[in-house]
Amino acid sequence: MPSLRARRRQHRRRYYPEPTCLNLGEAFMDWCQDGEEEEVRQVLAAGQADDWGATRALFFACDEPKVLRLLLEHGADPNEAELRWWYKFDCLKILADFGLDVEAKGHISLQNFSSNRVALKWLLDQGADINKSDCRRVGEWGMRIEGAKDDSLHVLNMVAANGDIKLLEYLVARGADLTKSLALHAVSSCHEPAKSLPILSYLLDEQHMGIDTDTDEFRSDNKNKEYDSGTPLCVAIYGRNLPIVLELMARGADIHTSSISGCEPIKKAIRDSRDMENGSLLPIIQPLIAAGVGATYAMSHAIRALRLRPAGVLLRSGADAVAALEEAREQDEKIQHDQGLNWSRAMDYRSRSRNMVSLLSRWVKDNPS
Numbered sequence: 001m002p003s004l005r006a007r008r009r010q011h012r013r014r015y016y017p018e019p020t021c022l023n024l025g026e027a028f029m030d031w032c033q034d035g036e037e038e039e040v041r042q043v044l045a046a047g048q049a050d051d052w053g054a055t056r057a058l059f060f061a062c063d064e065p066k067v068l069r070l071l072l073e074h075g076a077d078p079n080e081a082e083l084r085w086w087y088k089f090d091c092l093k094i095l096a097d098f099g100l101d102v103e104a105k106g107h108i109s110l111q112n113f114s115s116n117r118v119a120l121k122w123l124l125d126q127g128a129d130i131n132k133s134d135c136r137r138v139g140e141w142g143m144r145i146e147g148a149k150d151d152s153l154h155v156l157n158m159v160a161a162n163g164d165i166k167l168l169e170y171l172v173a174r175g176a177d178l179t180k181s182l183a184l185h186a187v188s189s190c191h192e193p194a195k196s197l198p199i200l201s202y203l204l205d206e207q208h209m210g211i212d213t214d215t216d217e218f219r220s221d222n223k224n225k226e227y228d229s230g231t232p233l234c235v236a237i238y239g240r241n242l243p244i245v246l247e248l249m250a251r252g253a254d255i256h257t258s259s260i261s262g263c264e265p266i267k268k269a270i271r272d273s274r275d276m277e278n279g280s281l282l283p284i285i286q287p288l289i290a291a292g293v294g295a296t297y298a299m300s301h302a303i304r305a306l307r308l309r310p311a312g313v314l315l316r317s318g319a320d321a322v323a324a325l326e327e328a329r330e331q332d333e334k335i336q337h338d339q340g341l342n343w344s345r346a347m348d349y350r351s352r353s354r355n356m357v358s359l360l361s362r363w364v365k366d367n368p369s
Contacts, residue, residue: 033061044074054075055071062085062087078095079099084136103127136149157182159183160186163190163196169202184204185213185236187200196241237281249288249291266288266298269282270307285298312359
C-alpha cells in the first residue's frame with residue numbers, strides 16, 4: 001500500500017496538476033508538509049508566496065529541514081513559529097540560525113525534548129528559562145480549554161514520568177525549581193519500580209516536596225477533577241501504579257479528601273461509573289480501609305457508581321451490608337424508572353443496579369447479624 005505521502009502526492013497531481021492562483025496556497029502547504037523541496041522552491045522563486053505565506057507554511061515544515069531553510073531564506077519569520085508543535089531538534093536549531101529568540105521563547109520547547117538531554121542542554125545554554133512553561137498545555141500534547149491554565153513546569157513533570165532521575169538531577173543543577181512542578185504526581189506514570197521509586201525518594205527526601213500537594217495549586221479552571229487531579233496519592237491510584245501508591249501511604253500521604261480539588265483516594269480506587277474502561281484498583285481498597293477509611297462510607301460510593309467487585313471487597317472489609325442494601329434498593333427504584341437515560345445506557349445501568357441489589361441481598365442472607 002502506498003505511503004500517506006505518496007497518496008497525497010497522487011491526489012494533488014490528479015486534481016491540480018498545475019496549481020492555479022485559487023489552489024496554490026493549499027498545494028504549497030502540502031508541498032511543505034511532504035518535503036517537496038523542488039515544488040516549494042519554484043513557488044518561492046516565482047514570488048507566488050509572499051512573506052506571510054512563507055511564515056504560515058513554517059507550521060507545515062516543522063519536520064522538513066530542507067523546506068524549512070527555503071522558507072526562512074525567503075523571509076519566513078522564525079519567531080512566529082508555533083514552537084509547541086516542533087519536536088525535531090535539527091529544525092529547532094535551524095530556526096535559531098535564522099534568528100529565533102530562544103531566550104524569550106525556548107521555554108515553550110523544553111517539554112518537547114524531555115527525553116533528549118542534548119537538546120535540553122542546548123536550549124538552556126541558549127538562554128531558555130527552565131522555570132517557565134507553556135501554561136496552555138497539559139502533558140505532551142494536550143491543550144487546555146479556553147481560559148484554563150497549567151502553570152506547573154511540564155518538562156520536569158515529563159522527565160519524572162519517564163523515570164529519568166539523572167536528567168532530573170541535571171535540570172535541578174541547572175536551576176530548575178521542583179516545587180513549581182507536579183513531578184511527584186507525574187512519577188506514577190512510570191510503571192518501572194526500579195526507576196519510579198528512586199525518583200519518589202529523591203523528590204521527598206532530598207527535594208522535600210509536599211506529599212499532599214494538590215494539582216489545583218497549579219491549574220486554574222480545571223475541568224478534569226475526576227481523573228488526573230488531586231494529591232500524588234490520588235493520581236497514583238488513578239494511574240493504577242500500586243508500588244507508588246503503597247510507598248506514598250507508607251510515608252503518610254493523606255488518605256482522605258485532598259485540600260483543594262476534593263478528590264478522594266477511595267473514590268479513585270473504586271472508580272466513577274463514567275470511567276468503566278479502566279476498572280477499579282482493587283488491591284488498594286483494603287489497605288485504604290485498614291488505614292482508616294470507613295468501609296460503609298466507601299460502600300456508598302461503590303453503590304452509586306454501580307461497582308460490584310469493589311462492593312464485594314468492602315463487604316469483606318466490614319461494610320454495613322444492611323444499610324448498603326437499603327441504599328441500593330432505593331437507588332435501583334430510581335434507575336428502573338429513570339426515563340432520562342438513552343436506551344443502551346439505561347439497559348446497562350438497570351442490569352448493573354439489579355446485580356448490586358442481588359449481591360447485597362445474598363450477603364445479608366448468608367451473613368445474618
